[in-house]
Amino acid sequence: MGKNKKKSKKVKPQILKGFKDYSAEDEFVRRELISKVQEVFERYGYQPLQTPALEYIETLLGADYGEEGSSQIFNFIGPEETAMGLRFDLTAPLARYVASQPHLPMPFRRYQAAPVWRTDKPDPGRFREFMQFDIDIVGTTLPASDAEIIIIMIETMKALDIKNFTVRYSNRRILNGLAEYVGLDENEATGMFRVLDKLDKQGREAVTAELGPGRVDKSGDEIPGLNLKPEQISRIEHFLDIPREDFEGTFEKCMQILGEYEIAKRGLDELKEIHEYLMASSVGMEYCVFDTTVVRGLGYYTGPIFETILTDLPEFGSVFAGGRYDNLVGRFSGQEAPGTGASIGVDRLLAALKKLDLIEAQKTSTDVLVATMDRERMSDYFKIASELREQGWNVEVFLGNNRRIPKQLQYADRLDIPVAVICGSNEFNNDEVTIKDLARGREMSEDVEDREEWLKAEGIQVTVPRGKMISTIRKMLESK
Amino acid sequence: MGKNKKKSKKVKPQILKGFKDYSAEDEFVRRELISKVQEVFERYGYQPLQTPALEYIETLLGADYGEEGSSQIFNFIGPEETAMGLRFDLTAPLARYVASQPHLPMPFRRYQAAPVWRTDKPDPGRFREFMQFDIDIVGTTLPASDAEIIIIMIETMKALDIKNFTVRYSNRRILNGLAEYVGLDENEATGMFRVLDKLDKQGREAVTAELGPGRVDKSGDEIPGLNLKPEQISRIEHFLDIPREDFEGTFEKCMQILGEYEIAKRGLDELKEIHEYLMASSVGMEYCVFDTTVVRGLGYYTGPIFETILTDLPEFGSVFAGGRYDNLVGRFSGQEAPGTGASIGVDRLLAALKKLDLIEAQKTSTDVLVATMDRERMSDYFKIASELREQGWNVEVFLGNNRRIPKQLQYADRLDIPVAVICGSNEFNNDEVTIKDLARGREMSEDVEDREEWLKAEGIQVTVPRGKMISTIRKMLESK
Numbered sequence: 030m031g032k033n034k035k036k037s038k039k040v041k042p043q044i045l046k047g048f049k050d051y052s053a054e055d056e057f058v059r060r061e062l063i064s065k066v067q068e069v070f071e072r073y074g075y076q077p078l079q080t081p082a083l084e085y086i087e088t089l090l091g092a093d094y095g096e097e098g099s100s101q102i103f104n105f106i107g108p109e110e111t112a113m114g115l116r117f118d119l120t121a122p123l124a125r126y127v128a129s130q131p132h133l134p135m136p137f138r139r140y141q142a143a144p145v146w147r148t149d150k151p152d153p154g155r156f157r158e159f160m161q162f163d164i165d166i167v168g169t170t171l172p173a174s175d176a177e178i179i180i181i182m183i184e185t186m187k188a189l190d191i192k193n194f195t196v197r198y199s200n201r202r203i204l205n206g207l208a209e210y211v212g213l214d215e216n217e218a219t220g221m222f223r224v225l226d227k228l229d230k231q232g233r234e235a236v237t238a239e240l241g242p243g244r245v246d247k248s249g250d251e252i253p254g255l256n257l258k259p260e261q262i263s264r265i266e267h268f269l270d271i272p273r274e275d276f277e278g279t280f281e282k283c284m285q286i287l288g289e290y291e292i293a294k295r296g297l298d299e300l301k302e303i304h305e306y307l308m309a310s311s312v313g314m315e316y317c318v319f320d321t322t323v324v325r326g327l328g329y330y331t332g333p334i335f336e337t338i339l340t341d342l343p344e345f346g347s348v349f350a351g352g353r354y355d356n357l358v359g360r361f362s363g364q365e366a367p368g369t370g371a372s373i374g375v376d377r378l379l380a381a382l383k384k385l386d387l388i389e390a391q392k393t394s395t396d397v398l399v400a401t402m403d404r405e406r407m408s409d410y411f412k413i414a415s416e417l418r419e420q421g422w423n424v425e426v427f428l429g430n431n432r433r434i435p436k437q438l439q440y441a442d443r444l445d446i447p448v449a450v451i452c453g454s455n456e457f458n459n460d461e462v463t464i465k466d467l468a469r470g471r472e473m474s475e476d477v478e479d480r481e482e483w484l485k486a487e488g489i490q491v492t493v494p495r496g497k498m499i500s501t502i503r504k505m506l507e508s509k
Numbered sequence: 510m511g512k513n514k515k516k517s518k519k520v521k522p523q524i525l526k527g528f529k530d531y532s533a534e535d536e537f538v539r540r541e542l543i544s545k546v547q548e549v550f551e552r553y554g555y556q557p558l559q560t561p562a563l564e565y566i567e568t569l570l571g572a573d574y575g576e577e578g579s580s581q582i583f584n585f586i587g588p589e590e591t592a593m594g595l596r597f598d599l600t601a602p603l604a605r606y607v608a609s610q611p612h613l614p615m616p617f618r619r620y621q622a623a624p625v626w627r628t629d630k631p632d633p634g635r636f637r638e639f640m641q642f643d644i645d646i647v648g649t650t651l652p653a654s655d656a657e658i659i660i661i662m663i664e665t666m667k668a669l670d671i672k673n674f675t676v677r678y679s680n681r682r683i684l685n686g687l688a689e690y691v692g693l694d695e696n697e698a699t700g701m702f703r704v705l706d707k708l709d710k711q712g713r714e715a716v717t718a719e720l721g722p723g724r725v726d727k728s729g730d731e732i733p734g735l736n737l738k739p740e741q742i743s744r745i746e747h748f749l750d751i752p753r754e755d756f757e758g759t760f761e762k763c764m765q766i767l768g769e770y771e772i773a774k775r776g777l778d779e780l781k782e783i784h785e786y787l788m789a790s791s792v793g794m795e796y797c798v799f800d801t802t803v804v805r806g807l808g809y810y811t812g813p814i815f816e817t818i819l820t821d822l823p824e825f826g827s828v829f830a831g832g833r834y835d836n837l838v839g840r841f842s843g844q845e846a847p848g849t850g851a852s853i854g855v856d857r858l859l860a861a862l863k864k865l866d867l868i869e870a871q872k873t874s875t876d877v878l879v880a881t882m883d884r885e886r887m888s889d890y891f892k893i894a895s896e897l898r899e900q901g902w903n904v905e906v907f908l909g910n911n912r913r914i915p916k917q918l919q920y921a922d923r924l925d926i927p928v929a930v931i932c933g934s935n936e937f938n939n940d941e942v943t944i945k946d947l948a949r950g951r952e953m954s955e956d957v958e959d960r961e962e963w964l965k966a967e968g969i970q971v972t973v974p975r976g977k978m979i980s981t982i983r984k985m986l987e988s989k
Contacts, residue, residue, distance in 0.1 A: 038571075039840065039841060039842040040565075040567045040568060040571060040840060040841050040842070041567075041841070041842055042568070042604075042605045042606075042608035042609035042841040042842065043565065043568075043605075043609060044560075044561065044564075044605070044609070045561060045563055045564065045565060045587075045591065045593060046588075046589065046591075047588075048561035048563065049561070050558065050559065050560050050561070050606055051557075051558065051559035051560075052558060053556035053557050053558065053619075055559075056556075056557035056558070056559060057557070060557070071874045071875075071903050072898050072902075072903050072904070073898075073903075073904070073905065074873075074875045074878075074903060074904060074905025074906075076533035076536075076873055076874065076875070077531075077533050077536035077537070077540070078530065078531065078532060078533065078536070079530065079531035079535075079536060080530050080531075081524065081525060081528035081529070081530070081638050082562060082595070082624065082626070082638060083525055083528065083583070083595075083626070083638070084524075084525065085520075085523065085525060087520045087521075088520060088522070088523075091518075091520060103563070103585075103587055105583075105585030105586075106585075107525075107583060107628070108526075108527075108628045108637075109526065111525065111526075113525060115562070124522075125522045125523075125524070126522075126530055128522035129522035129523060129524070134920050134923045134924055135909055135920075136907075136908050136909045138905065139533075144562065146562070146563070148587070148588045157588075158561050158562060158563070166908065168909060168910075169908045169909055169910060170910065171884075171887075171908050171910070173887050173891070173906070173908055174908045176891075177906070177908065305888055306887065306888055306891050308888075309888035309889070309891045309892050309895075310891050310892070310895055311892075311895060360519065360520060361519060361520050361521070361522040362519040362520070362521055362522065393554075393556055394551045394556065395551075395554045395556070398554075404651075407651075407653050407786065408785055408786055408788075408789035409789070411653070411656075411786050411789045411790050412789050412790070412791075415789075415790055415791060418552050418553075422552075423551050423552050423553070423554060424552070424553070424554060425553065425554025425618065426554075426653070426657070427616075428616050428646065428649045428651050428653055428654045428657065429615055429616045429648060429649055430648075430649060430650065430651070440614050440615075443614045444614055
């Protein structure tokens with residue numbers, strides 16, 4: 030209300046800790062990535078799905094969640110005294126969706142690009158709101174579906190112009206066979222998986238130490254070990270020594286060690302089948318590596334697992350990873366549905382693409398600024414803008430309160446707008462327009478004596494008959 | 510963990526009350542709408558911005574919010590004991606963003622399409638999560654910016670192929686002048702605005718009653734009146750009697766009644782300026798109506814207000830509406846910034862487009878299903894799919910557990926996939942493929958004696974040499 034004279038206490042404008050705004054520059058690259066990836070996903074028959082940001086807390090955690098289970102989740106009691114929370118991944122909502130749709134045509138292929146929220150302590154590069162881009166196929170146990178996911182991962186990397194990457198894959202069943210071979214109970218096996226998962230980041234020596242008595246890390250913290258027996262550790266070492274070579278080589282060596290364990294044998298057979306499909310797809314076998322050290326942290330994987338590493342940026346870890354989960358939907362009542370899929374950490378992948386110079390930053394999509402020095406002529410500026418928009422250009426009329434042209438051009442420079450149209454009474458009287466190639470002006474040296482003269486000599490600022498406005502601007506935009 | 514034998518209690522798979530999933534069919538139309546609207550917005554220089562779903566509760570409500578103020582908001586105490594909430598609109602986050610960026614180039618033009626959340630009691634068609642699509646220009650007081658928003662509203666409707674619509678506009682300052690003319694204090698004025706806002710839905714008679722002693726509505730509920738004096742009501746009636754005619758006519762009549770009130774005079778002058786820009790833009794004056802009965806519910810409007818009505822669907826109310834707010838950013842410390850803008854209720858507009866038959870429902874983006882009757886041939890099916898994808902088609906290999914072709918085709922029919930490729934041992938041996946035009950098959954009568962024969966006679970199912978696979982499919986897809 031304009032009449033409301035009550036003075037309110039002022040609020041400090043701030044964003045929540047661990048959150049960020051995405052500017053136009055951020056949004057353009059994110060949009061481009063999503064559109065390219067989406068195209069690949071649809072090429073394989075995957076369809077979009079959007080689920081709500083909020084879910085019942087049981088949907089996110091299962092019926093028997095404890096206090097600590099919800100610690101990662103933004104959860105609260107909402108309307109109707111309902112315990113709810115913001116989704117922390119896109120897999121739990123997918124499982125809820127599939128379980129609740131008894132008549133869903135199966136297999137169900139879907140992708141979802143959406144933010145997720147976690148209460149993890151934020152630090153530079155780790156946010157409490159971040160976007161995931163998931164692809165899953167649910168309602169099939171065929172290894173062909175795992176192969177399809179791997180193929181899509183490779184095609185996605187190619188669509189993003191990434192040249193050097195590897196999709197490493199293995200099978201949880203092989204690891205379960207390893208646990209049998211080593212003679213571990215369920216808890217010890219979980220411990221071993223957790224330790225093996227550190228291979229990439231901590232290295233072999235640290236892992237060996239953690240399998241045994243433990244170690245002291247760089248910051249002096251003691252990391253307790255699993256205290257496995259030497260002969261157990263040596264069996265694990267034996268397994269870890271399997272070199273990453275061609276599929277058959279790794280397969281044979283793995284068979285020699287674990288072939289007698291039924292579960293490992295089954296896992297190996299599945300990988301063999303997957304390998305055949307990869308070859309048939311001509312996707313490029315140089316991108317695929319059967320790597321027995323792949324573990325994937327998440328507990329719900331039950332079969333093949335896969336992860337994408339950027340060979341030029343190994344420090345980024347895996348940018349697109351997943352695996353088979355045969356029991357996930359089963360925690361809901363209703364139908365069961367085995368599935369397999371993978372997830373992109375969108376922000377991490379964007380950061381990688383930036384570092385690889387594969388993504389061009391763009392501050393604005395505006396092509397032309399129409400400066401407005403004479404406010405009595407606003408209708409004429411609107412007409413000029415209209416005419417330019419008919420060419421398909423994005424055109425902004427300067428509508429700030431400042432009438433000074435240098436200020437208006439400064440504004441255009443800050444936004445990286447490439448071209449400005451300037452029209453004062455001189456131009457209007459002579460039926461002319463002045464056009465400035467701001468993009469070229471920014472690139473070239475400014476260290477000249479008579480700037481006005483220099484701009485004209487260089488063709489950076491030209492005054493042309495009104496009839497030549499469009500062709501002049503077109504030339505400038507095309508030379509960008 | 511595959512080995513984990515613990516039985517968990519099953520969770521009932523359900524979605525929260527007032528929330529919905531957006532299927533592929535929903536997503537395709539939403540995506541198309543957003544992309545078309547976004548193109549219009551960028552044509553005028555507006556740039557994307559995304560803000561977090563969560564904000565400090567003070568950002569959403571102001572520093573002096575009370576218990577009842579937060580009743581519409583999903584709010585809770587989050588990490589670090591911080592009071593936070595899900596955004597309920599996109600304007601409060603915009604104000605926070607602008608206030609927190611002292612070096613933002615001004616004016617700042619941005620759009621944002623994003624979900625918002627409200628705890629309102631859900632009913633059919635009203636959800637607790639819904640998408641808004643906002644466009645705003647902040648940092649300008651020029652009426653030219655209000656005119657630009659109106660022009661964009663019109664261009665947006667045109668881009669969506671809507672033929673019959675009206676953008677009605679007025680000015681809060683005129684209403685403030687009316688309040689002076691009638692002799693109302695601030696509270697009474699707010700009451701009058703609230704009642705006048707019901708004109709469209711309740712009609713003139715109900716409004717007159719509510720200005721006076723009140724009324725009993727259809728369901729028998731008593732609606733208390735403002736109990737204004739008869740001479741006050743008659744002044745309001747006098748104002749409401751101003752006919753919707755051409756701009757000058759309405760302007761003159763309004764001037765006669767309220768011209769002596771400075772605030773109304775200013776509002777009228779602003780509208781006159783806006784009217785000039787609308788004419789200059791050649792956007793089509795037949796879409797613009799100066800309508801003195803426009804009120805717009807939101808309290809924060811201070812100047813020109815505008816709303817889009819679909820003439821063929823008046824019951825949908827306003828689908829794209831907004832106005833000027835000069836004090837919004839001012840409730841934050843830091844810079845002040847007047848602005849103007851408008852918001853699309855995306856779901857409501859989509860429902861309207863559906864009703865107007867302006868949006869085509871599409872269940873899938875998949876062009877071809879490769880059926881998989883012989884699982885030993887999976888590699889060959891992958892190769893066929895690969896070859897078809899090279900044509901730019903979206904191709905799905907059937908990866909369900911069911912090997913029966915009728916079941917697989919039923920699946921394709923349920924998803925509206927237009928073409929299926931069928932290859933059994935016969936086809937493989939003869940280097941042929943069978944191709945079925947599922948789309949045409951679904952359209953045509955099924956009441957025939959020998960279905961197999963009929964399908965062939967009609968060219969709905971053909972067996973062709975493998976070399977003719979692509980041209981045959983192309984023909985079918987093109988005839989869609």
